[in-house]
Amino acid sequence: MKILTFDIEDWFHILDNPKTKGIAEWKKFSSRLEPNLDLILNLIEKNKTRATFFCVGWIANEYPDQIRRISDAGYEIGSHTHLHQLVYEQSPQQFDEDIKRSIQTLEDITGKKVTSFRAPGFSITSNTLWAFEILLKYGIEIDCSIFPSSRAHGGFNSFGSNEPVWIEHKGMKLKEFPINTISIFGKQFIFSGGGYFRLLSYQIIESMTKKSDYVMTYFHPRDFDVDQPMVPGIDFIRKFKSYYGLKNTEQKLNNWLSKFDFIDLAKADQIINWNDRKLIKI
Numbered sequence: 001m002k003i004l005t006f007d008i009e010d011w012f013h014i015l016d017n018p019k020t021k022g023i024a025e026w027k028k029f030s031s032r033l034e035p036n037l038d039l040i041l042n043l044i045e046k047n048k049t050r051a052t053f054f055c056v057g058w059i060a061n062e063y064p065d066q067i068r069r070i071s072d073a074g075y076e077i078g079s080h081t082h083l084h085q086l087v088y089e090q091s092p093q094q095f096d097e098d099i100k101r102s103i104q105t106l107e108d109i110t111g112k113k114v115t116s117f118r119a120p121g122f123s124i125t126s127n128t129l130w131a132f133e134i135l136l137k138y139g140i141e142i143d144c145s146i147f148p149s150s151r152a153h154g155g156f157n158s159f160g161s162n163e164p165v166w167i168e169h170k171g172m173k174l175k176e177f178p179i180n181t182i183s184i185f186g187k188q189f190i191f192s193g194g195g196y197f198r199l200l201s202y203q204i205i206e207s208m209t210k211k212s213d214y215v216m217t218y219f220h221p222r223d224f225d226v227d228q229p230m231v232p233g234i235d236f237i238r239k240f241k242s243y244y245g246l247k248n249t250e251q252k253l254n255n256w257l258s259k260f261d262f263i264d265l266a267k268a269d270q271i272i273n274w275n276d277r278k279l280i281k282i
Contacts, residue, residue, distance in 0.1 A: 056083075076266050116266075148178050148181060
């Protein structure tokens with residue numbers, strides 16, 4: 001099972017950076033969303049595949065026609081929060097208000113129920129389990145926020161699964177589609193999206209894909225934007241992570257989509273026998 005997803009945000013939605021922290025900073029930059037979305041939609045249409053789009057509510061509010069365009073083309077729309085903030089930097093009340101606003105904005109634009117979610121930076125951790133209660137409160141049935149390994153921000157190293165499972169928290173259940181990992185010499189590696197996908201050669205990505213029964217991808221419009229400006233305020237390491245391999249991403253993804261069959265999250269949910277899936281109580 002290989003699932004194709006995109007996180008719809010703009011090139012300046014960089015986490016852990018004061019110069020791109022919130023709306024006041026974002027309004028200083030010019031959007032590059034539309035041409036990058038053109039590229040993404042053309043690519044997946046060319047390969048006759050399906051995808052789920054996790055959309056930032058602020059983006060939807062600023063550019064409703066772009067979100068409506070995705071929905072009208074028949075692609076699934078999920079929430080990527082409203083203000084694209086790390087979950088563990090928010091209080092439960094702040095997160096609650098953000099999720100409510102995000103879902104309402106997306107549903108008003110598309111006329112469709114939002115039932116899936118991904119946190120920015122995979123920032124639901126063992127310290128923010130209250131986030132699941134809030135997601136369930138607003139009708140989220142499927143979460144894709146768990147990164148079952150260590151990372152710069154987010155990461156849930158003790159989660160215990162790198163494939164779809166049930167999460168039970170305070171008696172409530174939610175379907176979880178975590179990021180997939182592959183074990184090499186006892187260490188867990190990620191290859192299926194973002195900077196990992198840009199860093200690795202296509203040959204390595206294809207080899208890892210063949211060894212994986214489950215693949216959860218995650219791409220952003222900026223992953224394909226060779227001409228995007230340099231984000232202010234980030235150090236050399238962040239620049240490398242954010243800009244390395246941009247010129248090859250489109251061709252690599254095209255090769256990947258033509259080689260393997262990808263589906264969207266809704267289809268994956270349908271074909272999984274959830275009665276046989278592991279239950280993780282947290």
